[in-house]
Amino acid sequence: MNDLVAWLRSDIEHELALARAAGGAPWVGSTEHFEVQTVEGLTVVDGFEISDPRFRATIDHIVRHDPAATIDRCESDLAILSLHEHAHGCGGPADSRRWVSDDEDCPTVRLLAYGRRHHRPGWREEWKP
Ligand SMILES: [Zn+2]
Secondary structure, eight states: OOHHHHHHHHHHHHHHHHHHTSSSEEEETTSSEEEEETTTTTEEGGGGOOOSHHHHHHHHHHTOOOOOHHHHHHHHHHHHHHHHSSSSOOTTOOOOOOOOOOSSSHHHHHHHTTTTTTTSTTTGGGOOO
């Protein structure tokens, strides 16, 4: 496993563990978009505690990234990563038949990782797609 794959796998697994620890279930926004609740009706976030005037959009954003959605996304990312972490044919539209060896950084893995570069220390600019 190369450094980029290890960094990316660690980040995804960390996010997955957080989502599972947070209950793994969907969250819902109240009809007025004033708060985020668990499906059991427990308050996760009270919109009035958010000082930003865009708090309703913030509430909707939090709901969109609830633990259930995060688990789904992380499991998909791990499945994609497993398809691209060892030697394989890969590439983009210009070179879709490019062979990627075990010690190279695959273009798909670089793209997956790039979206996570701000969330975990250790990102290297040399990994940029
Ligand atoms: Zn690949």
